[in-house]
Amino acid sequence: MSVLRPNASVMGLPYTAPGNAPRGFTLGEHVDPEDPLEVGNSSNPHGKPRAIGPMGRRFQPYKNNGGTVVAVSGKDYSVIASDTRLGSGYSVPSRNVSRIIKLTDKCVLASSGMQSDIAVLHKVLRIRLTQYQYAHHQEMSLTAISQMLSTMLYYRRFQPYYTFNVLGGIDAEGHGWSYSYDAIGSHEKVRAVCSGTGQNLLQPILDNQVEFRQTAPEKKPEELSLEPCVELVKDAFTSAGERDIYTGDIVELAKVTAKGVEIEKFELRSD
Amino acid sequence: MASIGTGYDLSSTTFSPDGRVFQVEYAAKAVENSGTCVGLRCTDGVVLAVEKAVISKMLVQGTLRRSHIVARHATLTVCGLISDGRVIVDHARAEAEQYKDFYGRPIPGHVLADRIAHFVHVYTLHWHVRPFGCAVLLGVADVDGPQLYLIEPSGLSYRYYACAFGKAKAAARTELEKLKLNGSDGKALISCDEGVKELAKILVKVHDESKDKDTELEMITVTDGKDGGAKLVPRKVVEEAHAAAKAFLEADDMED
């Protein structure tokens, strides 16, 4: 996710790679190697970089604003958390942009990816949930929301919302569940999941600590209760904040229980 | 109908043998039944005033607006069918917006008046539409100074120093003529603030007690200068002017 290419220019101006040199990505920049208009691409039919205006850059409709989102669920609760750092390239334009949304009293969504897509996705979800409530005289269930979110994401299959969502909540039986999505709606019902720029760092930890994967055979799985779970998520974010430059500043953490949704905040390092 | 035009009054697409378009004349009749409208060009802007019959004691004050803002520098009052007037207002706003878009400056008064007149005129030409049942007074304050226009259902437009339309137009025009409007240099002598009071007096004076019991006044001004623009005259100011006008005329009657 955050492979930084060598010799990346400071200003975010296109870096002219020689010939077919392999290229990585920086956040907020998606260079299409097939694009003939891209400066420095050898597939340019004219054999030389085509002038693309005095500022020398081409419009990229997608960018990744970074951030990490986590959902961990137990027998009767769900914990959903996200940091609030908004990244763009190597900058942090803002330290306090919420990526988490309370959908119902039993369901919370956290999204990472592109902020403008996240905002629109949350907005449309809000509208859909309100309409559902007017039509059905009840709140949408966790399972219904999980399916609807998938449908909404797939609806934009060919111009996707650049969002990576984790959904958490408690179902009709009172059991906690997490759902993990890719940008175009594939989803999976799990216990613990993580998405965003800190995914590679956190997912193995969650696998090990929540689902007891890769543990010694003699270690007995035991049910994780809410308080230790919250501590785990906090530790996970603190760790991600140390190693992932796109995660930091503040974490918003939502605890979903039968009593409703409670949101708390805590600070991460902001460097 | 004894007139030679018998049978020629059903469509605006057919002239009568003596060269008249009756449908357009009937539209003008709809205007004559309207509550009186007066407009006055002043030193610093234009004042437009209308009287509205209060048809029910349960009516909310200020409802059924007859005066509208077209742009920051243009106001309009409707004399006749109020709903027809709203169509003209919508169109006038679109014209003003389009002109600003294209030329980057506010639409000049005479251009706006012409364009409204043109729009209104088109409705006198086709069989499938009826002419507008209203005339509009247009007040504009721009770089050319304050201007007052009248556009009739026929599509005629006039520029006035002061004018009146509707039920008591004849009496109101007589009253307007009595005012000392212009100096020898053709410049206006009355300010908007005074204009509000004068127009209130006129509307009260020409009001026919025997027909409408209760009336409400509505006034709108457009002024030039730094703090200028189109503004509805605050209700308090209108009511004070209305009360003062009534008191003045009662005192006048006592003397007589």
Added chain:
Amino acid sequence: MLGELEGTVVFRELLALFPTSWLERISSHPSSEAAEKTVTMSGFKLTSGSGRFERDANVQSSASGEPIRHTQRPMVTGSSVIAMRCVDGVVIGADTLASYGSMARFRKISRLHKATDMCVVGAGGDLSDFQQLTTMVDKETNRDYCFNDGHGLSPKAIHQYVARVMYNRRNKMDPLWNYVVIAGMQNGDDGEEAKPVLGLVDLVGTHFESEVIATGFGEYLGLPLLRKAYREDITVAEGKKVVEQIMKVLFYRDARTIDRVQIATVTKDGVDMGEPFKLETEWSYKAFVDGARAGDMSTW
């Protein structure tokens, strides 16, 4: 030859005039690029042998038949906008230069726009796109004025409006190439005191509110200085000085910033657009005179 003319209006008009047999001859000529199986010319497809030339269904076309061309690059551009939210209002500043590439094209333009009595919109990026945007905002505020119902657009509403416009345009791959800063005073509900609001929207629709905002080169040089200078109780008077200081830093180090700046403020008394003024600069600093020898140990 086809390659050079490809996509030009002239070429398409010529093609339309050719009899079908001519097209066949062109497209089957061995030295011509049209000898490839299919040649696509900005919205039109020419298939060899068939001599047919038809609209390429994959390319969007406008009503006039002209293929739609979108602005994909900024031309005349403004650089940084620097803004700070203070206790009693908001400060927003920008220099008055519009560059054409590296040329200082227009030196006395304003990149700040008074949107309402309580809101200023400023922008970096493409100047014509910004003017288009302000026209759109002005239209909305003018409509509100005409409705004359006592309601107008609040700074937060303008912020959200601009965000929707920008996002919509990026979805159409036809962006307004700007970083837009919205500064204003937001009236509270139930007669609460008006609160200062400061927000940003970028060309892909990213939007947020923040106590300090800097765009363009200022994001790198100005933002850290703004964050350092910011206090919860900083006043507009102090904020103005901070913004001026940062503009000075930018003038020293950003080649697309000049020393003529405009600083606007919004307080409870309304908008003060501020007059453009010349920055007082100091060039006798050791580092400026001696460069690398004056303690600057960097190798570049």
